[in-house]
Amino acid sequence: MYSAPLDRVPLNLPTTDRLKLADTKWILVTPENAEKIWADLEKKKYDIVIFGLTDKGYEDLSVNVAKLKKLVQQQQSVIAAYKRYYEDQTKAIDESNQKTESIKKDAEKTNKAEAEKKSIFNLKGLFK
Amino acid sequence: MFILMLAMTGLGYWYYNSTQEKMAVLVENAAKLEIAMQTQKQALESYKADIQKVTAEKSAVEADFTASRNAVEDLKSKFNKVSNLLGARDLGKTGAAKPDVIARVITKGSNNVMRCFEILSGDPLTEKEKNAETKSQINSMCPDVANPRYIPTP
Numbered sequence: 396m397y398s399a400p401l402d403r404v405p406l407n408l409p410t411t412d413r414l415k416l417a418d419t420k421w422i423l424v425t426p427e428n429a430e431k432i433w434a435d436l437e438k439k440k441y442d443i444v445i446f447g448l449t450d451k452g453y454e455d456l457s458v459n460v461a462k463l464k465k466l467v468q469q470q471q472s473v474i475a476a477y478k479r480y481y482e483d484q485t486k487a488i489d490e491s492n493q494k495t496e497s498i499k500k501d502a503e504k505t506n507k508a509e510a511e512k513k514s515i516f517n518l519k520g521l522f523k
Numbered sequence: 524m525f526i527l528m529l530a531m532t533g534l535g536y537w538y539y540n541s542t543q544e545k546m547a548v549l550v551e552n553a554a555k556l557e558i559a560m561q562t563q564k565q566a567l568e569s570y571k572a573d574i575q576k577v578t579a580e581k582s583a584v585e586a587d588f589t590a591s592r593n594a595v596e597d598l599k600s601k602f603n604k605v606s607n608l609l610g611a612r613d614l615g616k617t618g619a620a621k622p623d624v625i626a627r628v629i630t631k632g633s634n635n636v637m638r639c640f641e642i643l644s645g646d647p648l649t650e651k652e653k654n655a656e657t658k659s660q661i662n663s664m665c666p667d668v669a670n671p672r673y674i675p676t677p
Contacts, residue, residue: 414644416637421630423622450615453629454602460636461598464665465591467643472587476580483576491569498561502554509550 403485590667632664639665 424432424445436443448456604612618625639662642648648669655661655670662669 411644413646414641415646416641418634418637419630421626421633423618423626425619425622428622450613450618454614457602457632457636458595458599461595464636464639464643465595467640468591468668469588471643472584472591476584480576480580484573487569487572491565494565495558495562499558502558506551506554 594665635662635664638662639668642668 422432422445424447432445433443436445602612602614614625642652642665648671651660652662652669654672655666656672656674660670661673666673666675
């Protein structure tokens with residue numbers, strides 16, 4: 396029985412979209428600078444409204460963003476490990492198949508040589 | 524006598540050929556066994572190598588996980604820093620006292636974090652990021668990602 400190794404079909408996936416994020420500007424409003432901030436908003440033709448966070452809220456938001464970054468980094472690390480492992484494994488399988496083929500060829504060669512050696516003393520050979 | 528000799532020769536010829544064929548089969552079988560043994564040996568070696576690779580990859584991923592977890596803990600500790608000289612750090616109090624300065628600091632921090640996400644999504648590093656070596660030049664939110672030349676000092 397003969398078996399032929401199959402080549403793995405390469406999984407060529409598209410790359411993810413690159414992020415281009417807009418810069419944001421924080422404003423701190425205190426009782427002392429509130430008037431100035433409103434005037435500034437008016438002057439720059441913004442709506443007179445501030446979307447606010449307390450200091451605790453800001454800290455929580457920062458930690459949440461850091462946790463998201465952690466998740467992205469961990470997932471990238473996992474994907475990179477899978478990639479390295481499967482690429483190495485594919486290479487190892489190819490090498491192993493080549494080695495097996497080489498062993499088979501060597502064995503067949505030895506076998507043939509052995510058979511030829513034996514046939515020297517074969518009486519059939521004498522009448523050839 | 525001649526017939527007997529002829530019969531003996533024929534018998535010898537048949538016996539010789541028969542044993543030769545059997546020997547050829549045996550040699551072939553031995554070769555097949557050798558191939559099977561070599562293949563098994565190779566499979567075992569390959570399995571051992573795979574286990575080593577799995578262990579190495581697991582360690583590398585665990586190290587990356589630890590680094591990313593530490594980054595979150597570092598940020599938390601920045602907000603809750605207690606210094607012998609200045610006492611506990613309170614972002615609210617500092618912000619109330621110096622709103623413009625703190626606004627600049629947190630704006631820079633926020634934009635640095637956004638830049639970290641851009642880099643993680645595959646955006647190439649700028650020359651400035653590549654060449655940053657000192658603390659004042661780096662993206663403090665993710666120097667491990669943004670500044671390959673920066674070596675953090677303990």
